[in-house]
Amino acid sequence: MNRLGLIAALVVLFGCILGLTVRFSAPTMPSAKVQVLSSAYDRLRPGVTSLAELKRLGFDTRNAARISELGLIEQFIRGDSVDFDALDAVMRNCLLGQARCSGYVFPLSDMPGTRAVVVTLKNRVAYKTLSGEILTSRATEAGASTRY
16 A cells, blocks of 8 residues: 555656646747748838738738747747836737737748747737847848837
8 A cells, every 4th residue: 555655646746747847848939831031021011011911921820830928928028127118019018918919920931040020910010020040130230120
């Protein structure tokens, strides 16, 4: 009977450790099935580009990696409240839940390692930014993010 109790305790302990490991592991972005060109990203105009235009430019939101509300927080607030205060008003409203926003990630086929993050609000692009391991000097010089 003592062996059975010991085995049960070990199974519970192992399950707790495994659960914590999975829970606190770094979030990974799902891979998107669609890739777009940086020239299409450059044509996005926050506050102007509609969802229909977004699709015509090659940004198919049905096949893109979608960012949850928590994912948006992780994407845009990396440090403390200073990061939040520095955000554009549209993004602050999205993150506070005052506006119903959707976020999508699109790998850029002509800029390996770089992803376009597009946030939509009321059927329009509200915000766009580039993220990733490799940002070309052109993207950095042009301003990686555009606000509405």
